[in-house]
Amino acid sequence: MNGQPCVNTAPLDEILARYPASETALIQVLQDVHRAYHYLPCDVLVKVAEVLDVPLAKVFSVGTFYKAFSLVPQGRTIVRVCTGTACHIRGANRLIEEIERLLKIKSGETTEDMGFTIKTVNCVGACAMAPVVIVGEQYHGSAQPAKVAKYLAETEAGHEN
Amino acid sequence: MRIESAAAYDEFHRRALDSAAAHRQEVLVCCGTGCLANGSMRVAETFTKELQARGLTAEVGNFTKRTGCHGFCQRGPLVVIQPAGILYTQVKPKDVAEICEKTVAGGTVIPRLLYKNPADNKRVEHYGDVPFYANQTRVAMRNIGKIDPTDIADAIGHDAYAGLVKVMFEMTPERVIGEIERSGLRGRGGAGFVTARKWRACRNAEGEHKFVVCNGDEGDPGAFKDRSIMEGDPHSVLEGIVIGAWAVGAHEGFIYVRDEYPLAVVNLTVAIEQARQHGFLGTNILGTGFDFDLAISRGGGAFVCGESSALMRSIEGKVGEPRQKYVHATDKGLFDRPTVLNNVETWADVGAILLHGAGWFAGMGTEKSKGTKAFSLVGKVKNTGLIELPMGMTLRDIVYGIGGGIIDDRPFKAVQTGGPSGGCVPESLLDLPVDYERLAEAGSMMGSGGMIVMDDRTCMVDVARYFLSFLTEESCGKCVPCREGLKQMLAIYDDLVAGRGKPGDIERIETLAAGMQLGSLCELGKSAPNPVLSTLRYFRSEYEAHIVAQTCPAGMCRDLTAYEIVPELCNGCHLCFKACPADAITGETKKLHTIHQEKCISCGACYDVCPTEGAVRFYPKNRPAENREAV
Numbered sequence: 001m002n003g004q005p006c007v008n009t010a011p012l013d014e015i016l017a018r019y020p021a022s023e024t025a026l027i028q029v030l031q032d033v034h035r036a037y038h039y040l041p042c043d044v045l046v047k048v049a050e051v052l053d054v055p056l057a058k059v060f061s062v063g064t065f066y067k068a069f070s071l072v073p074q075g076r077t078i079v080r081v082c083t084g085t086a087c088h089i090r091g092a093n094r095l096i097e098e099i100e101r102l103l104k105i106k107s108g109e110t111t112e113d114m115g116f117t118i119k120t121v122n123c124v125g126a127c128a129m130a131p132v133v134i135v136g137e138q139y140h141g142s143a144q145p146a147k148v149a150k151y152l153a154e155t156e157a158g159h160e161n
Numbered sequence: 162m163r164i165e166s167a168a169a170y171d172e173f174h175r176r177a178l179d180s181a182a183a184h185r186q187e188v189l190v191c192c193g194t195g196c197l198a199n200g201s202m203r204v205a206e207t208f209t210k211e212l213q214a215r216g217l218t219a220e221v222g223n224f225t226k227r228t229g230c231h232g233f234c235q236r237g238p239l240v241v242i243q244p245a246g247i248l249y250t251q252v253k254p255k256d257v258a259e260i261c262e263k264t265v266a267g268g269t270v271i272p273r274l275l276y277k278n279p280a281d282n283k284r285v286e287h288y289g290d291v292p293f294y295a296n297q298t299r300v301a302m303r304n305i306g307k308i309d310p311t312d313i314a315d316a317i318g319h320d321a322y323a324g325l326v327k328v329m330f331e332m333t334p335e336r337v338i339g340e341i342e343r344s345g346l347r348g349r350g351g352a353g354f355v356t357a358r359k360w361r362a363c364r365n366a367e368g369e370h371k372f373v374v375c376n377g378d379e380g381d382p383g384a385f386k387d388r389s390i391m392e393g394d395p396h397s398v399l400e401g402i403v404i405g406a407w408a409v410g411a412h413e414g415f416i417y418v419r420d421e422y423p424l425a426v427v428n429l430t431v432a433i434e435q436a437r438q439h440g441f442l443g444t445n446i447l448g449t450g451f452d453f454d455l456a457i458s459r460g461g462g463a464f465v466c467g468e469s470s471a472l473m474r475s476i477e478g479k480v481g482e483p484r485q486k487y488v489h490a491t492d493k494g495l496f497d498r499p500t501v502l503n504n505v506e507t508w509a510d511v512g513a514i515l516l517h518g519a520g521w522f523a524g525m526g527t528e529k530s531k532g533t534k535a536f537s538l539v540g541k542v543k544n545t546g547l548i549e550l551p552m553g554m555t556l557r558d559i560v561y562g563i564g565g566g567i568i569d570d571r572p573f574k575a576v577q578t579g580g581p582s583g584g585c586v587p588e589s590l591l592d593l594p595v596d597y598e599r600l601a602e603a604g605s606m607m608g609s610g611g612m613i614v615m616d617d618r619t620c621m622v623d624v625a626r627y628f629l630s631f632l633t634e635e636s637c638g639k640c641v642p643c644r645e646g647l648k649q650m651l652a653i654y655d656d657l658v659a660g661r662g663k664p665g666d667i668e669r670i671e672t673l674a675a676g677m678q679l680g681s682l683c684e685l686g687k688s689a690p691n692p693v694l695s696t697l698r699y700f701r702s703e704y705e706a707h708i709v710a711q712t713c714p715a716g717m718c719r720d721l722t723a724y725e726i727v728p729e730l731c732n733g734c735h736l737c738f739k740a741c742p743a744d745a746i747t748g749e750t751k752k753l754h755t756i757h758q759e760k761c762i763s764c765g766a767c768y769d770v771c772p773t774e775g776a777v778r779f780y781p782k783n784r785p786a787e788n789r790e791a792v
Contacts, residue, residue, distance in 0.1 A: 054478075061480055068461045125384070125419075128545040
């Protein structure tokens with residue numbers, strides 16, 4: 001993480017003020033940090049460890065254990081492909097392949113311009129509409145590989161506005 | 162306003178009913194996750210505008226009611242007009258004006274928006290007559306789809322908290338536990354532990370400081386009943402938790418909600434705040450002097466946190482690793498205090514049981530599995546969605562009755578239940594009555610109520626591999642048998658699906674499975690081999706085909722399967738051309754299409770879209786060209 005510019009700590013101060021300074025609040029704090037920064041910046045974790053009085057190693061342990069957290073910056077739009085059982089048997093793999101092909105990155109990676117990150121999710125609980133792709137906040141049920149380009153274009157257009 | 166007596170509750174309940182009765186009709190728009198994805202929010206907004214513009218607000222009130230999930234997600238957005246009970250499916254904003262004019266104002270039905278029963282191609286007018294709904298009995302989901310989950314008055318009008326009022330003014334904690342015991346209620350999270358036994362153990366445990374916890378970390382892929390309950394009727398969950406807290410003597414509680422369920426967090430937060438304002442939560446509940454408060458704890462996206470001891474560690478802000486169970490949570494659970502942990506659906510059942518009596522609940526179901534159970538019926542079935550049924554209904558009635566059969570009337574292969582801890586139940590057991598015992602005997606389990614229907618195009622080796630890969634990723638890594646066993650098993654499966662299977666693989670899998678069952682620390686590891694063992698038990702021939710002949714009978718394992726177009730049958734519809742992600746198909750409309758093997762990735766997209774039976778076929782990749790018979 002060397003050479004990474006220091007992040008703005010204003011959102012962090014606000015987050016920390018919302019919770020008691022104890023280990024119990026750790027996951028909730030990290031969740032809010034993730035929401036504010038779209039990942040867990042290293043220097044933010046150092047400050048969280050200090051304020052909550054939790055060893056830094058423990059903060060990293062929690063930060064790497066839970067799937068909701070990422071230690072590297074994420075794209076502006078997260079493309080989540082559900083890989084729950086229902087989605088799996090209704091062709092989630094084909095969707096992943098098509099998204100990977102269009103964005104020229106692998107699942108788990110972020111495009112160079114930081115526009116998109118592809119993630120697979122174990123189940124988003126929308127199994128009746130399997131397979132499901134979520135682009136940003138938008139759910140696409142009964143998703144088809146042929147329509148993936150359209151799903152992505154909708155958000156890219158959103159970025160430019 | 163705070164409610165502080167049974168009389169005050171009755172008064173509030175009566176006023177809620179009066180205000181509902183002031184309008185002759187009600188427009189309900191499903192705003193569950195499924196319908197929202199299909200655009201139901203815009204449908205609801207358009208309704209509100211249209212009704213106002215047409216001066217119909219006196220008729221239906223000032224707003225359109227946005228309800229939780231009606232269950233029939235596949236046909237969403239769903240709109241129900243009450244009291245006529247007319248169900249419109251797949252409603253678009255452009256349909257709204259017509260519905261307002263013809264149905265709300267004119268009292269007539271619009272046939273094209275009604276559900277068409279695929280069995281006889283007839284349109285069904287009423288909600289209750291749609292086969293998907295007609296065979297259901299709803300307890301935990303009693304108010305979902307009827308109420309606006311963000312309006313406590315609406316919920317009270319539908320008897321929310323009536324069970325709590327009865328309990329606190331008419332019953333003792335001991336009697337409450339006795340009633341739950343007589344109802345036969347067992348854990349709806351999957352393992353089926355007797356609820357009353359947990360409650361009694363916690364009540365009798367030493368220590369003043371006790372907790373109740375609601376497990377809303379519904380991690381089984383393919384299950385979403387808890388999500389729908391938390392989103393669609395959060396008050397039923399809160400009511401159950403407060404009753405449980407009162408019965409065991411806890412003053413603090415947590416609802417642990419999956420990170421992937423943002424709407425559930427929003428609706429629960431609103432419900433908790435409203436319950437506090439009305440005196441159902443917080444200090445001096447219902448004026449009885451009993452204090453209990455509840456916080457939401459958001460999960461971090463780890464499957465293992467659905468395991469109770471891991472979940473409690475996670476609430477404590479720690480890494481969610483399970484611990485050994487010789488110390489019971491009811492003695493030393495959350496923060497080492499006596500704790501009762503129940504699933505969302507279990508909590509949602511509690512209020513109804515106490516309101517209607519143990520006998521009513523125990524009157525449904527089978528000998529050892531009482532009451533009703535929620536399932537998500539998904540996969541390759543015509544009607545997908547959320548259902549609740551009395552225990553003991555057969556799989557056949559569920560899949561072919563409620564589910565309407567398999568998509569495109571293909572052959573049924575299996576139903577997967579119990580998520581990664583469960584198994585696949587084959588066609589020969591279609592008449593199995595679904596309850597805890599029967600599913601366990603069949604090598605599966607109840608689990609979170611996911612029922613994933615599979616057809617002949619589902620490869621059972623691939624399904625087992627899918628669960629192994631899921632569990633390998635989700636194993637917390639604490640104990641060796643689970644962590645390493647899964648990894649080794651997955652490596653064998655990677656070989657099987659790639660045509661590198663060897664004699665002895667099945668036996669190696671079985672040895673590993675036995676070791677994991679015996680040596681793993683928590684239930685996640687102990688039950689991890691179940692999908693493997695159940696597919697081996699019922700679909701051994703598919704394994705043998707992969708190992709001996711290196712073929713995949715379902716045509717799903719890409720390294721073993723090739724596709725081709727049968728020239729005599731291709732009518733040039735061009736659909737396969739459009740569906741092919743690898744540009745491996747050439748051909749023009751109304752002319753013969755061809756698959757170019759050097760480009761084909763064997764994904765099967767052409768096979769699935771082809772409308773002409775037999776025009777696209779698959780065959781084992783390793784079979785010589787002159788001897789190509791479809792598998």
